[in-house]
Amino acid sequence: MMKTLRSKLLLFFMTITFFSLFVIAFVSYNSQKEAMETQLERSFQLYAQGLITSVHNIIDEVSRDVGYLSANPVLKNPDASTEEIKEQLEEFVTYFSIFEHVVLLDLDGTVVADIADGRFIGYNVKDREWFGRALNGEANFAEIYFSSLLEKPVSVIAVPVTDNEGNLVGILSPYYDLVHLWDYVYAFSELQKEIGNHAYAFLLNEQGDVIGHPEEEQILTRNYLRDFNLSESILPELAASDGLFYNGQNGEVGMVRQIPHTDIFTHNWYLGVAVPEAELMSPLKNLLTQYLMIFLFVLAAMWLAIIHFSNYLVSPVERLLKAQAEFSEGHKPDPVPVDSYQEINQLSSEFNVTMAKAVERENIHKKSTLILEATDNAVFAVNTDTLEVTTFNKKCETMFRKNKSDVIGATVKDLNESSESFRSIEEHSGLIKRLETETSLEDFEFTCPIDGEERYFYILFNQLPASENEDKKEILVIISDVTENRMMLKQLIQSEKVKAAGELAASFAHEIRNPLTTIRGFIQLMEARGIGEQGNSRNYYQIILQEIDRINGIVGDLMNLVRPNGNTQLMEADVNELLEDITLLYDGQVSSSKVAIEKELDENVPTFLTFGSKLKQVFINIIKNAFEAMPDGGSLMIRTSYNVNLETVDIIFTDTGIGMDADTLENLRKPFFTTKETGTGLGMPTCYMIIEELGGEIKVESEPGKGTVFTVRLPVKLKDAGLKGA
Structure with missing residues (x-):
């Protein structure tokens, strides 16, 4: 009976399983009990610390806000x-809020x-302790107490108010809403109910008085220490302890x-977190029941698993041995199924991976x-230690006029000596x-003569x-002939320049022809009538001169468009000063034009x-x-601003003029486009x-x-500006 593999496995695994489950259940129960207590302690520590932080933040917020108010210049003014004062x-x-x-x-x-509305004016609080401390120059929180005036629990802050010379002129006493403080206590309790x-x-x-509790009727009506016959010294002791305390009188943990104290908050307030002890022990009772059910289930499952496992234990070993034999004979066996226990699965997987890598390596090669x-x-590869060439493709053979068999194993220096083409590339690239x-193994472009x-x-x-068996390093060098691409790019750039020059020349000729036609017409008119025979010849001269000046203006604007102020120098400029200087020039024109x-x-x-x-x-x-x-007049607003993040300066010109339509906006930067009778259409393109x-x-x-709104945005860093000649 016990000689079969199945019976031996069954007896062995059932014994191990039973003993293991018993030990695990015993240890787990005790450790779970300790862990639950530890977890509760850590949870309470986190809860308490979070609530303390929230309460402390409220105290800090109140302190800061009251500090702002005490510095109000109206309150400081006697x-x-x-x-x-009421308005402030x-x-x-x-x-x-x-x-x-x-x-x-x-x-x-x-x-x-x-x-x-004056409800509290005249009410005197000089007998309050917090008022006396504030009168001595000490800002302080008052203890929470029940206000007969407001008919509810309140807490006030007393802050001295001084004038600009430091003399005490009054006491500021804000009442902060205790609901903001209690909400954190309520929120914690509600959250615990939800979970x-x-x-x-x-x-x-x-003193043990309850000043915050989910049951509001207990606030300022119940004393925690008195109810449980505890002394006042117990609160500091419990606060200093890291552990939990068990209250046997009400069955709570x-x-x-x-x-913590602050500069103006010096009261000893304590925050407590509690839970019924019965809730702590309830999960442990449920845990015992769960362990028993798991124990029985695992035993039954293990019995079935061992029987099933013994049936297919030998077959995967035989499959693996058969595949190994075929592979050793040079045949490509089918992948071994990976459907058994871990050891066999691992061997099968490694065998399949090894076989697949061998096939893949051959295909990739x-x-x-x-x-x-x-x-x-x-394309060629070089050993970085010896500079030997390890790879040399057909394009290399054609470009350098060398056979692969003569280059593989030789160094690049040998190739440099034997190939004129390679030597030319090396001289111009420093390869x-x-x-x-x-070093400097970054991709780069260069030119060199070949043939x-x-x-x-x-x-x-x-x-x-x-590679896996070698530690040598190799660098792959790829040399691409991009001559045709560069030639095409140059031709494209040249064609664009010719196109732009043609368009500019056509526009320029059109603009020059108009004044020349006028000049020619007046000269013909003067020739027909005779210079001395009529009295309007001077007017003709003026018109001719004006048209010549117009031609000069068009040529000047065209030169500015091509090379605006090309001889100017870089300088440290203050945009605000430039605008002040420019607007000063328009002071005389402001009154006559009615433009502000x-x-x-x-x-x-x-x-x-x-x-x-x-x-x-x-x-x-x-x-x-x-x-x-x-x-007809209007206003021009000029604004400047500095964007620190973008490091740019914006100069914004906003006028109340006639504005521009969509067509004008679209053609604004085109040369010779203008809506003015005497304009050249070159001003804005130059800008x-x-x-x-x-x-x-x-x-x-x-x-x-x-x-219209013109916005000019300039970078303040020269490196970002892309300035020519900088």
Whole structure:
């Protein structure tokens, strides 16, 4: 009976399982009991600390808010009226919702201002302890007490108020809403109910009075120490202890922690967290029942598993041995099924992986060899220690006129000596030095002559991983001939230049032809009538001169468009000062044009390196256009601002002029486009070119009849601006 493998496995595993389950159940029960107590202790510590932090934050918030109010200049002014003080107190309570009331006391303890329509004015509190401390210059919290005046528990803060010379002028006494404090106690208790237990939190003062509890009727009516015959010294002892305390009188387990003091909060308040002890022990009783059920279930499952396991224990071993034999004979066996126990599964998996890697390695080698030989790029690999060439594809053979068999195993220095093409590439790229030092192995482009023709090449480097059996490092070098791409790019750029020049020439000819036609017509008219035979010849001369001046203006604007102020120098410029200087020039024109100039210049705008004269040209052109857009008068607002994060300066020009339609906005930066009778249409294109040259941008927003907004954005860092010649 016991000689079979199945019976031996059954007896062995059942014995081990029974003994193991018994030990596990015994140890788990005791450890679970200890763990539950430890977990409860840690949970209470976290709960208590979180609630203490919340209460302490409220105290800090109240302290800060009252500090702000005590620094109010109206309250510090002894001559301020009651209405002025009341207005400040109302604004404070409206803004800081944690306070429900606030009063101002004189030095005799009498209320002189409140926010309850004078309900508390005249009420005297000089006998209160907190008032005496405040009168001595000490800001302090009062203990929570039941106010007969407000008919509910309250707590006040007393803060001295001094004038600008430091003289005490009054006592500020805000009443903060205790609901904000109690909400944390209530929220904790409600949360515990939602998760299925009856834990709750409460607040005590140092006399044991309940000052915060989920059952509000206990607040200031129940004394915790008196109810359980405890001394006042027990609270500091419990707060200093890290463990739980068991209250046998009410069957609760709990923890007590003290609220930390602050500069103005010196009371000894204690926060407690408690839960019925019966709830702590209930999970352990359920645990015993669960262990018994699990014990029986595992025994039955183990019996069935051992019987099933013994049936297929031998078959996977036989399958693996058969596959191993086929693989050893050079055949490719089918993958061994991985459906047995761990040891056999691991052997089967490793066997399948090994077989798959061998097949994959062979396929990858074939594929990579085909790709390497078929590519149009010259590809070779170099051993970084010896500089020996380990890979050399067909493109390399063609480019360097060397056979692979002659190069593999030789060094790149040998290749440099025997191949004229490689030597030319090496001289212009420093390839061998880069490979020797393994530095500057970044992709780069260079030119060099090959067979008397200048060629463009791009070199890429790639670090090859070392094989499993070798630790040598290799670098893959890929040389691409990009000459045709570069030639096509140059032709494309040249064609774009020719196209742009043609468009500009056509526009220029159109603009020049108009004044020339006028000049020619007047000269013909003068020739037909005779210079001395009529009295309007002087007017003709003036018109001819005006048309010639117009031609000069068009040519000048065209030169500015091509190279605006090309001889200007970089300088540290202050945009605000530039605008002040420019608007000063328009002071005389403001009254005659009925245009008012307003400025809002940001003092935080820094000076930065730029072309000051070019900026002046842009600003003057925009201001001039704004004046012309307001023939019947209006206003021009100029604002500056500095964006610290983007490191940019915005100059915004806002006018109330006639505005621009969509067509004008779309063509604003096109040369020779203008809506003015005497305009050249080159001013705004020049402005766009200058600002873009400085690395910035111009944005325009406008609607007919609603004015125009020009926004000029400039970077303050030269490296970001892309300035030419910088």
